[in-house]
Amino acid sequence: MTTTRGENERGPVLAVLPFAAPGGSEADALIAQGLHEDVCGELSRFRAFAVISPISAAAVADRSDAEIGTVLGATHVLRGRLRRAGEMLEVSASLVDCAGATQLWTERLTAPGEEFFSLREGIVARIVATLAARLEETVLAEARRRPTESLAAYALTLRGLAKLREATLAADEEARGLFTRALDLDPTYARAHGGMALSYFNEWSCAFWACFHKNARLAYAHAHRALGFDDRDAMLHVVIGKVQLFRREYEQASWYLDRALALCPNDADLLIQVANAETFLGRPEVAVGHVARAMRLNPYHPNIYHIYAAMAHLFAGDHAAALAFGARNDGLPFVDAPAFLAIACAHAGRMEEGLRALAEYRAAFRERITFDREPALGEPALWMLEINPFRRAQDVALLREGFRLLGEPIGVPEAVLLPVLGDAPDLPGPVVQPLLARAGEGWVADYEGRRAVLPDLKGLLDIRRLLERPGEEIHCLDLAGREDDAFRGEAVLDDAARQALKGRIGDLQEELAEAEDMNDPGRAERARAELDRLIETLSKALGLGGRGRLLGDAAERARTAVTWRIRHAVRRIEAAHPELGRHLANSLRTGLFCVYQPERTLRWRFEERATASPA
Numbered sequence: 157m158t159t160t161r162g163e164n165e166r167g168p169v170l171a172v173l174p175f176a177a178p179g180g181s182e183a184d185a186l187i188a189q190g191l192h193e194d195v196c197g198e199l200s201r202f203r204a205f206a207v208i209s210p211i212s213a214a215a216v217a218d219r220s221d222a223e224i225g226t227v228l229g230a231t232h233v234l235r236g237r238l239r240r241a242g243e244m245l246e247v248s249a250s251l252v253d254c255a256g257a258t259q260l261w262t263e264r265l266t267a268p269g270e271e272f273f274s275l276r277e278g279i280v281a282r283i284v285a286t287l288a289a290r291l292e293e294t295v296l297a298e299a300r301r302r303p304t305e306s307l308a309a310y311a312l313t314l315r316g317l318a319k320l321r322e323a324t325l326a327a328d329e330e331a332r333g334l335f336t337r338a339l340d341l342d343p344t345y346a347r348a349h350g351g352m353a354l355s356y357f358n359e360w361s362c363a364f365w366a367c368f369h370k371n372a373r374l375a376y377a378h379a380h381r382a383l384g385f386d387d388r389d390a391m392l393h394v395v396i397g398k399v400q401l402f403r404r405e406y407e408q409a410s411w412y413l414d415r416a417l418a419l420c421p422n423d424a425d426l427l428i429q430v431a432n433a434e435t436f437l438g439r440p441e442v443a444v445g446h447v448a449r450a451m452r453l454n455p456y457h458p459n460i461y462h463i464y465a466a467m468a469h470l471f472a473g474d475h476a477a478a479l480a481f482g483a484r485n486d487g488l489p490f491v492d493a494p495a496f497l498a499i500a501c502a503h504a505g506r507m508e509e510g511l512r513a514l515a516e517y518r519a520a521f522r523e524r525i526t527f528d529r530e531p532a533l534g535e536p537a538l539w540m541l542e543i544n545p546f547r548r549a550q551d552v553a554l555l556r557e558g559f560r561l562l563g564e565p566i567g568v569p570e571a572v573l574l575p576v577l578g579d580a581p582d583l584p585g586p587v588v589q590p591l592l593a594r595a596g597e598g599w600v601a602d603y604e605g606r607r608a609v610l611p612d613l614k615g616l617l618d619i620r621r622l623l624e625r626p627g628e629e630i631h632c633l634d635l636a637g638r639e640d641d642a643f644r645g646e647a648v649l650d651d652a653a654r655q656a657l658k659g660r661i662g663d664l665q666e667e668l669a670e671a672e673d674m675n676d677p678g679r680a681e682r683a684r685a686e687l688d689r690l691i692e693t694l695s696k697a698l699g700l701g702g703r704g705r706l707l708g709d710a711a712e713r714a715r716t717a718v719t720w721r722i723r724h725a726v727r728r729i730e731a732a733h734p735e736l737g738r739h740l741a742n743s744l745r746t747g748l749f750c751v752y753q754p755e756r757t758l759r760w761r762f763e764e765r766a767t768a769s770p771a
Contacts, residue, residue: 167310168205168231171213175236188238198284201420203389225254245272261290281422285453312338313348331355349382350392380631390420424454432464438548443468460489475504491520492540499558534565593763608733615725622752623760629749636714719746
């Protein structure tokens with residue numbers, strides 16, 4: 157199906173023409189054909205623009221760019237050429253704007269003929285990444301020249317993302333206005349929802365630290381809402397991964413970041429963001445590799461790449477490389493960027509440079525964190541140590557040693573220090589400390605002076621995660637667990653399998669009733685465990701009205717499974733401890749987002765025990 161210009165509200169439409177191989181051999185023609193297929197495949201991973209079917213593009217390859225734009229509804233055309241010069245093969249690619257008939261970008265890459273196949277993947281990645289960056293820059297430049305009233309959702313979103321990089325509260329607010337207008341035009345546009353999420357989690361300005369919990373919840377909710385519209389957008393996975401990272405949910409963060417790279421491995425901007433996260437996750441060597449690849453894919457990259465490269469090399473132990481990259485940075489992309497460079501100088505023995513960078517950090521801290529209040533002694537250093545989510549103790553130790561070498565104290569009186577993670581709410585009334593503990597192969601719960609011993613249920617793991625974060629909404633996908641098949645589209649169960657499952661469930665229900673009547677707890681527990689597993693399997697496989705669900709409906713499957721698990725666990729708790737069961741029934745809300753909202757302040761304690769000791 158061809159794309160018309162009227163359908164181009166979500167970004168450019170690109171026609172990739174077959175790569176020409178004039179005067180070449182049959183082998184060269186096959187190489188050109190392979191390059192065309194690879195470039196089309198990799199470009200289709202980017203969600204910021206659409207790629208017309210290669211077959212449709214090939215059918216009009218002999219027409220002018222303007223005609224191709226009219227026939228296919230394309231906004232841009234990519235033409236490629238393969239030429240042999242002696243022992244070398246040269247690949248060139250050029251991007252043309254159909255409307256203006258102007259060439260926007262061209263790239264030439266060469267490789268020895270005998271090594272071409274081993275280098276082809278890198279050549280394709282370079283073409284794709286550079287083209288994507290240039291295409292976005294071109295659309296953004298055009299959007300800046302036009303009044304916002306005339307812009308489509310895609311252009312409004314691009315302008316909003318550019319505003320976020322200005323790193324001011326005013327720019328953040330203006331960006332939210334642009335994203336709101338984009339969503340008014342297209343309420344299901346995932347990229348605009350993702351931009352809204354970034355506006356609440358804007359690491360460039362660091363202004364959100366004063367209200368971390370509130371803004372993290374808003375960013376998390378907007379990003380998950382965006383995934384509901386397009387779970388193939390890698391940027392959205394990066395946003396949620398970074399929110400989880402700063403929540404210290406390291407395993408969840410890693411899952412989202414890995415998913416982002418799997419979806420779009422040749423997006424240089426995405427790679428640099430993942431590199432920064434890998435540094436915090438304690439994998440600086442991986443971060444160094446991502447940075448190098450991002451710079452190779454986008455040689456005209458923004459200046460912020462250098463500071464992320466400096467951080468990765470600092471924690472990988474290469475202080476000289478860290479300082480070399482830091483010297484190329486000519487701005488202040490985030491508040492503590494100068495502090496990282498100061499610490500690299502300290503470990504490299506360049507104390508004078510380190511003290512200058514430290515003074516720059518103190519000034520930025522006063523301006524953007526304490527808002528012109530004179531920081532207390534040691535406050536900037538402690539803030540940096542507390543706010544950055546380093547997973548490894550050795551990375552925190554490296555920072556502490558750097559501050560010691562610079563003579564910078566760490567630690568201030570509690571009354572003076574800004575609340576590091578902001579506005580976690582307290583509920584009125586006396587604080588109660590109930591207990592939920594893993595005990596051997598089951599659980600123990602203490603509440604209102606009474607103890608309940610419970611079997612091992614998946615729903616109790618979900619409940620524990622919600623109790624750990626009272627008032628915070630957690631998406632059902634983050635509770636359900638992640639399987640690789642969650643994103644495929646095959647039917648989970650056929651009709652015969654569903655009927656067999658339902659029949660077995662009926663048999664187990666009768667067996668469970670009989671075992672309880674005969675006071676046979678062992679047989680009853682075995683039947684109950686199998687029944688739980690089968691009901692969960694069936695709930696994953698069935699949609700509304702008992703219809704078969706596709707595995708691609710990941711969020712809906714997770715919502716059904718988690719809701720059933722939590723409600724089943726609450727019913728089991730009610731049987732063993734009616735007061736706790738009633739409290740959880742009244743305080744837990746399930747659905748696409750799940751939340752524990754108690755009516756009074758409870759400071760739950762969590763333990764791991766070998767056995768369930770008596771109360």
